Amino acid sequence: GNSVTQMEGPVTLSEEAFLTINCTYTATGYPSLFWYVQYPGEGLQLLLKATKADDKGSNKGFEATYRKETTSFHLEKGSVQVSDSAVYFCALRAVGGATNKLIFGTGTLLAVQP
């Protein structure tokens, strides 16, 4: 079945450090891939998405590239800020499936220290 695996946290970085959060997936066909962010005490917000191979999603300085050959969608940011501290979820949505279900990874807590 479809699944998402992302690196376990917490990830602790100093401000202005480079961020990578790994995400790999298993899916039939060509799913859409997403990164969601959850700030403390809030719901999930869509951070970025990619809908086909080699697409690059980007938003707020974050980027992720849909790599079909490695079934990966790693999240990167060149210089993190304290305000980026949050839980990040990788997710996929199977195209053409009957349920339109989003399948999530377990989440990665990012803590950025000043």
Added chain:
Amino acid sequence: EAQVTQNPRYLITVTGKKLTVTCSQNMNHEYMSWYRQDPGLGLRQIYYSMNVEVTDKGDVPEGYKVSRKEKRNFPLILESPSPNQTSLYFCASSFTHSTGRGGYTFGSGTRLTVV
């Protein structure tokens, strides 16, 4: 403002006392869904609805009920809550006709504690 509204935000209840968590969206989305979030498990789908009067089980439906009498509302019902239903719950909605390319809009969450 386009949004998904859940109520209440926080709820503490006792085992066996029926409760309802409400969810409403103002975006005319056909698709609505409930998820629970637990540490180390991510988000797991409880129930979903493709449209009015069309609902189906997700991955963890035991102990929950839903209804979809109107397009905008999708309440989650716990007939006899138990401590293992203590969790953070999210409602989400989406257009079905987006051919599966779009993401969801999430509510702010309901933190439920069953004692």
